[in-house]
Every structure is written in C-alpha cells, then in structure tokens.
Amino acid sequence: MFFVDTVEIQGLGNRGYLAGGRSAAVVVDPPRDIDRMLALAARRGVRIALVAETHVHNDYVTGGLELARVTGAEYLVPAGARVSYPRTPVADGDTAGIEEGLTLRALATPGHTPHHTSYVLEEDGRAVAVFTGGSLLIGAVGRPDLVEPRMTRALARAQHASARRLADELEDDVPVMPTHGFGSFCSSTQAEGDSTTIGKERESNDALVKDVDEFVADLLAGLDDIPAYYAHMGPVNSAGPEPIDLTPPRRADAEEIAARLAAGEWVVDLRSRVAFAEGHVAGAYNFEADGKLATYLAWLIPWGKPVTLLAESFEQLADAQRELARVGIDRPAAAATGGPADWLGHGEEPRSFPRAAFAELSGVRERGEEVVVLDVRRDSERANGYVEGSAHIPVHQLHERVAEVPDGTVWVHCASGMRATIAASMLDAAGREVVAVDDPFDAAEQAGLTVVRPEA
Template sequence: MVIAVVDEGLGNSAYLVDLGDGRALAVDASRDLRALRSEAERRGLRVAFAADTHLHADFLSGAPQLAASDGARVLASAAGERAFEHVALHDGDEVDLGGLTLRALATPGHTGEHLSFLLLAGPRALGVFTGGSLIVGAAARTDLAGPERTESLARAQYRSLRRLAALSDEVEVWPTHGAGSFCSAPPGAERTSTIGREKATNPLLLAGDEDTFVRRLTSGLGSFPPYFLRLAEANRLGPALIGRPRLRRLSAARVRALLAEGAVLVDVRPARAFAAAHIPGAISIPLRPQFASWLGWLLEPGTPYIIVRNPDQDAAEILGQALKIGYEAGAGELTEPWDGPTSSIPMLGPDRVGAVSVLDVRQDSEYAAGHVPGAVHVELGDLPARVAEIPAEPVVVMCAHGERAMTAASLLARAGHRRVRVLDGGPGDWADATGRQLGEEA
C-alpha cells in the first residue's frame, strides 16, 4: 500500500509505503514530519527506510531525522555526495525492502543527481517514485542550479522522461512535486498518474523532438523563493536534528527590546484581524498552508522574528512550517496584551476601488490571465526590493483573495506609506462589481 502525504502549502507529496510487516518506506519526507508520523502511527508502522529522490530546494529533508529517531536507513543518490550516513545508490542499484525491491534509476534534469525509484514486487514494476522528473502533466523545472545549467539540465530531463516513458503503461507514477509547487507543476487536482496516461496526455512527452521539449519546459518559468538557492546544499550537509521546538513566551517589554535590536514582527493572524489593528511595523503573513513559502520569501535567513498570533492558532503549525524551510530564528511570541500604539489598514469592497492607483501583487501568470486595467504589477516576492518604486499616494493593493495583498500592504506601511488600502477580493470580484472587463497580456 502506498499512501500519499500531501503538503498543500508547498504543493508536494511525500509517500509512505507499507511493507507488510510493520515497517514502512518513506519517500521524500520533509523535516516537518507531523503528517507522515500521524499516518504511520495510525497504521502501526515504523519507518525503516527513508529515500530521497534528489537534493530538495523547496524543503529540508526529514530523512536524517527519521534515521535518528526511527533508525531508518537513508537511501539517496551517490552523486549527491551527502555528508551524513546513507546508502549511496547508483543507477541500477537495488535495495531489498523485504518482499519488495527498490531499484534506483538515474533521471537527472530537475537536479543533476536526481534518482527515481522503481518499486518492484518480484519482476513486476508496481510504480515509480519520480520526484521532480516526470510529474503529472509536466516535468519539474531545471533552472534551480543557475541559469548557466538550465538548458543542459533540460536536455538531461528530456532523456530522463523518455527513459521513464519506456516503462509499462500500467506502472503507477508517484511524483513529489504537484499542483501548487513552485517547481513548475501545472494546476490540477491529480497528484499521481500512470506511465500510459502521461504518454497520452503530458505535453512534454508529446513533444516531437528534444529542442521542442526544451522550449516547452523552459518557457515561462515563474519566480521562486530565494531560499530555494540555499536548501539543496543544506540537504547535502544534512539538516540539524529537531528536539522539542516551542515558541518562547515574550512580554510586551521584551518584544520592544528585541525590535530595537533588529527583530521583525510576523503577524500570522487572518488578514481581517491584521487590517483592524496591528503593531506598527509588523509584517502580515497569515497562517495558512502557504505560510512557509512567504516567510522564506520575505525574511532574510537568520533574521530574528517574533510571532503574533490568535490564541486559537496552532503554535505547532507555525513551528512546523518554519522549520521545514530552515527558518529557526524565531525569537518567540508575544503572549501578553500589547500596550503600545496600533495601526490599521482599511479593506475596501470591489465596488469602492474608484480611480486610485491599483497595485497587483499576484504572480506573473495570474496577472497575465486577467487584471484590473491600468494596475501596476509587482510580484509580492519582489516587492521588498521595489518598495521605492511605488508612489506615495493612495493605493489599493490586490491579489486573488486578500492574504497576499495584506502582506504587501504591511510591507508598504512598514516602509512609510500611509495611504494604503487592500481590496477585499480579487480581480473577478472587481469585474463583477463594476461590470468592466479585465485586461489580459497579449
């Protein structure tokens, strides 16, 4: 039995394989092991093997933690030159799981040392863990090792996908990256597939030649959080083991002292609560599945940060998301009423936007699909470096629903902008309220 453990925020799937004797194989588990452990405990399983398909850029691996806490054997590519104890696998190597066999297939492309893992029952292939090689409807991006390697890795990806396509049509495809991932997975609900289905529908497998494949794969690659450039090496060295993390309790006086020393307030309350009242200078990053991505995108690594949350928001969720991308500089949380000044940011209904400047902070692809005519477009991830470009005049910030817009508004307010509003809704709501057409990129 193969159980997918989906991280909706990062758009990834880890896998837990029941080996039939109380042991399990974990594939591409992140450092936030809460969901995977819950699945294992519910089924009475102990993780005996932890396999990583590649040196992940979007999260820290949980394999070293599973080795330390569960005695799991870590299985990974020899080409990855990991600096901690593991079974270093080459193309064609096999690992006996006890009744099942895991065969390593070299499938470079997404990364240079990428492996896929073919799961065998005797001679029969049950499925293949494809990581960031073949994914549902696409293949993962090849630009994370730098622009100078993008094309050569894309050509390696072409060969890897054709190698996987040579497997039998009924073989299950279990990718790591899925919808919502910054690793170029297309939108859609499907997390798994089969070789036959991908051969029939995947535009990259339908590309007539290598050059066409490379153009399709590398055209329109979107932005990604800057921590992606650091985590592969952190995974090669091996993430530090986690003990019992907790948010340290901080008084208002201690918070003021830490802010004076350069700490940053991260307010994880819902956007509406932040809009009503917040501590001046706080950055709004609402606690939701995408919290980790925006925390890592907007804060420099090592920056001490202080959490402001509602009592009903789960501290373990905040810590789990932060730790899986290596953001361990949390100084604690404010745990007593704030006795200083507060600020607010009005939220406007779509019928009240009027003739003021509109700042759209969605991703490029979202903006191109339809936007308020005349809106200035700056992706949220780029905004900290481009705040000075935003005129100090009344501005309405918008995204798809309001969370990213509130984050952007908080960044503007932190930089000294005082006439900032947030659209309550998205471009579709504006079009419905005004009866006007959205603009589109040619």
C-alpha cells in the first residue's frame, strides 16, 4: 500500500512530498532543509530511493541535490533544465521504479518553465497521485512569467495545454499534489482550499474551463509583482546549492548592533509588530518571525547585504535562520536574543511609534488634521479600492522610495497590518513620525473613510 506525506513550507507557501510504499520512497521538490525529509523517512522506516524535481525553482533554494548525495538516491531532473551537476535527466514518458509495484512516471507539462515536468505515482500500473509542481495547482496554475518576458505568452499557452493533458490522461479521482499555490508568489492566483483532485479541477480551474485565448488573456492580466529575490534562486539552483548551514550565528552585543547600523547594514527585529511598536532599537526594521519573513525580507533587502537578527528567544532565532536559508540568506552576520534592554547601550532609550485602527484615522481626518495616508499594498490590491487621498508606494519599493513620502505624520496601512509595520519601521528608521494602522482594510469604509473603487 502506498503513502504520500506532505511537508509544508508555510512561510513560502510551498509543499514538498515523501511518497512510497513498504520499504522505499521518492521525495518530490524538497526544501533546502533536508533534515525534515530525512526524519519523515526515518519515521516511515523507508529508504529514499529517488529525489525528483519538477523544475528548476525560482522561489526557493532546493535541497534535492544534497538530499540525493546524503541518501545515495537517484536524482531526477527534467532533461531540458540546464544544470551544472550530475543528475538523471528525465524526459516525457520516462519511468523510475521506487519499489516493486510502485513507479514514478514523468509527464512533460511545460508552462511554469519550459522544462517543467509532473510525476505520476503509479501503483501496479494505476495512477494514484500526480505531483504537479508549478503546473496544475488548486484552482490555478503556476505563473508563466518567471523565466523570460518574451516567453511569457507562449508559456501561458503551454500551461493551458499542460493542464488539459493532465486532465485528459488521469482519472477524476487522482489526487493533485502541487508544490506551489499555498501563498506562494509562483501561483498565478491565490486560490482557496487545501487539497484537490483532477475531477475537482476539471470543474473549476480556468485552464480546464476556458478556451486558450480567454485563459491566456485573463492569466496575463492578473499577474502580480515578482519578488526581487526570485532573480537569484534560478541561478543558485542551476549551479547546485551548497549544503545548508544552520549552526548558530555569532552573538552581537549592544555595541556591535550599533556599529552594524552605523555601517549601513540591516538589523532585523523578529518580534511581533505589537512588541516592536512599543519599543525597539532605533534604525532596526521589523519583519515578524510569524509572518512571511523569508518572502518579504528577501524581497526588500539589497541582495547580499549583511543582516543581523534580533529575536525574543533562541527558538525564534533558529526558526528564522532556517526560513531565511531556504531563500539563500545563508548566514546572519550576527544575532542577539532578549529585548531592547539587552540590545541598547547604557543610557540609550528605545524608539517607539503608535499603532491605530482605521477608526482613529477617520477621527483624525474629521478633525481636519493634516496627515499623510500611505498605502503599501501591491498595485493589484489597490486596484480593488483605496482610501481617498492616500499616497501609494508598495512595501517592496519603499526602501528605495522613502524620500517620495510626503511631509507630515505618516499613517501607513496595508491589508492587515504586517506589511504596514514593515513600512512603518523603515519610515521610523528614516526619522519620520509614523503611525502603523494595524487593522484589516475592510474596516476602512466601515470606519467612515471614503474608499475609491476604480473598477466599480
């Protein structure tokens, strides 16, 4: 009897899989921290016989090469992928045995990348699951614009054909196991749901419902911003990533933290946005450990710039270090745990700024006070509605555009509060007076603020 176990990489919105039988298994699209896959296989009592990549990933550093080396597994990589390390090139229709009666069959599904390959898990010749990587997702498909702009339209059409091929060749009850689509920016849209089958997707997925021209037009119109760090992931994965190093970073005292800030390095406070607003080291930025830390820090930080992490506990620090290593931020320059009292020099006071709700902003405006309202959501979010009179700089552009923020006290908001506090911390570090709106955007109109809806 076969099994499929899922490893969630929640901060990046991805999944990897361990699938096998009584004695052997395959790992599909493993994250860089391979210890999780090794532990899962040990609990199952199976040998990892195969490691399979659906494509050269653009959003995280793979652990596939190292996992294959450590376990002695055969490393399956699509034949069309240009990589610099030994692997078993996989072409459409190739099969690889996992154990007696359990086979992996490659199915060419270009679209997310030109070489993208899905893998059908077959038990005694019957398809029992399909690992679709960045092809057919839950209610969506992987975006086709991560390779080369001139190829985007052709890859979008290929996505439509690939999704149709999966639906044509597999039965309705076959579970679909995508890598992307759980908050990943590799997904063309963010769909609801945690699991799906070929049959469910046949009923609702645009790639299987719309004709190719309508599908391509809608897909391309809905594509959102690409995280800047994606540009570095493909080359790292093609060259062959170094093994992950999760040994603790060197400890920094208050003097070193101050020196690193003075040198223009990034000091990142991982505590909650509530704790950060109440008191923090002047010049530090707030990226909550419980938020999408890797995505937003890797997106915003100038690539390769040293980063020092400030955490409330060793556990929080270790978790953050692991998450950042998945996107190629390998070694923090230094780190410290505790709180502002531990990170500030003698006689120094922590910085702070207020948090507020949209109702308080509404009251300020009603009193006629002149304030700046800064919306740091993405363009696609703002297109659905924005506070009248607000300025707009997406959070991933703010570090380079702080000088464009109008003079005055800045009330900064996003959709829920996390990105607003990232932005508030950057403005605070630049010496601006700031209020972080920690409130869902839906509350703006309820609070009496005028929300302009361009598409209404």
